[in-house]
Amino acid sequence: MxxxxxxxxxxxxxxxxxxxxxxxxxxxxxxxxxxxxxxxxxxxxxxxxxxxxxxxxxxxxxxxxxxxxxxxxxxxxxxxxxxxxxxxxxxxxxxxxxVFAVLVYAASRHTCLPDAAPENPSLSVESFGRVLFTTHAPAVLAVGVLLTAVMIGAALFAKEAHASSHTEPTRKPNTPGDS
Amino acid sequence: MTPLSLLLIVSSLWFTLGLFAVLTRRNAILILVGIELMLNAANLNFIAFWRYGPPDPDFTGPLFVLFSIAIAAAEAAVGLAIILMVFRHTRSTDLNRLDSLHG
Incomplete structure (x- = not known):
């Protein structure tokens, strides 16, 4: 405490x-x-x-x-x-x-829990890892796919837009004022 | 005051401060800061209820927090990439100036 x-x-x-x-x-x-x-x-x-x-x-x-x-x-x-x-x-x-008033009101009303409840034991990494990679293995895979997609998406978003600058020089000769 | 009440009140305050930042800031990156504060308030609730709540041999609270951290990292990466793209077009991250769709 x-x-x-x-x-x-x-x-x-x-x-x-x-x-x-x-x-x-x-x-x-x-x-x-x-x-x-x-x-x-x-x-x-x-x-x-x-x-x-x-x-x-x-x-x-x-x-x-x-x-x-x-x-x-x-x-x-x-x-x-x-x-x-x-x-x-x-x-x-x-x-x-x-919003704050409602949250504090809700937090002060957790009557389902006794005040002197025994604390849960500390998080054991071994048992946590076992639960994570057995029961929740599909969720771990889904998060892996999500993070891969996010990495590719963020790289595409943040990349400079070279495609438009490459196409511009080929269009220029066709414009009427150039000849 | 029990530790659970203390953590719940701190997380309520964090959520409120995050919401306040989202509503009052105009810089898109600082709005993302407010969203991160709100996400962390939720994570704090999960850990507090796991630790001081009923016995939980399945680690439901920490599992939620672990996945929430992964999703929050993804959200921050995509959000900042979008903000950088917008900055490249408008040279500003002030949301009041992003009014090109305004009729």
């Missing part, structure tokens, strides 16, 4: 930083911090394997991908964002506060 009492306020602060800060790179770095803290929470509650996967995939891949995308796209300065904030934040708060 003590590690959670330390980690949870840090997680909330990191998420606030990711939402609050106007400079996009700072927001993305706070997101990376929040994701790393989530991985530490997973380690603290006994889900070691999930914590390591979270650290490798989210902090190592997704957060770095977001930071690199920000560097490539060079977002504009934050002055415009700061000017727009008061109006958009009122709308945002009006939409999200009811």
């Amino acid at each position: 003590t590690p959670l009492l330390i980690l949870c306020p840090m997680m909330i602060l990191a998420a606030l930083g990711a939402v609050w800060l106007a400079r996009p790179v700072h927001a993305a770095l706070f997101l990376a911090l929040a994701l790393a803290l989530t991985a530490v929470v997973y380690l603290a509650v006994g889900a070691d394997f999930i914590g390591l996967v979270q650290f490798m995939v989210y902090v190592g891949a997704v957060a770095v991908l977001i930071v690199f995308s920000l560097l490539i796209t060079r977002p504009g300065d934050e002055a415009e964002e700061l000017l727009r904030r008061p109006r958009s934040w009122v709308t945002g708060l009006a939409c999200t506060l009811p």
Whole structure:
């Protein structure tokens, strides 16, 4: 419980930083911090394997991908964002506060679980792997196919459109003004 | 306060902050940041209920989280590739400027 009492306020602060800060790179770095803290929470509650996967995939891949995308796209300065904030934040708060109230109400009403329930044992990688690759083997294969398709699709999306630039020179001689 | 309640409240707050970012940000990449926050809030719920809920010998919670992380990684890769493609056409990732379909 003590590690959670330390980690949870840090997680909330990191998420606030990711939402609050106007400079996009700072927001993305706070997101990376929040994701790393989530991985530490997973380690603290006994889900070691999930914590390591979270650290490798989210902090190592997704957060770095977001930071690199920000560097490539060079977002504009934050002055415009700061000017727009008061109006958009009122709308945002009006939409999200009811959602937060409902979520907290639902979280405080988990009466089906006794308060002093015995904790589940920590995640054993061996038994987890056995369940993953026997009972859920089709799902693992499906995720593998999905990730392959995503890799090809993302590469095609991000590729420069060379096809159109190759066809343009062949069309130019046919245009009336060239002769 | 039990650890389960603590984790549930943190995940509620994370989800709300993610939704707030999606609704208020105009940069497409920062909207993706909000979506990642919401996805992580759901993952945190799965782990909290697995750890502090009824006995679960089948590891349902961690299995959901593992697949959710794989799907989230795929979503981030495709989302950022689309944003880069849009940036190449419009030289901007501000969603307010993407109005070429506006009648």
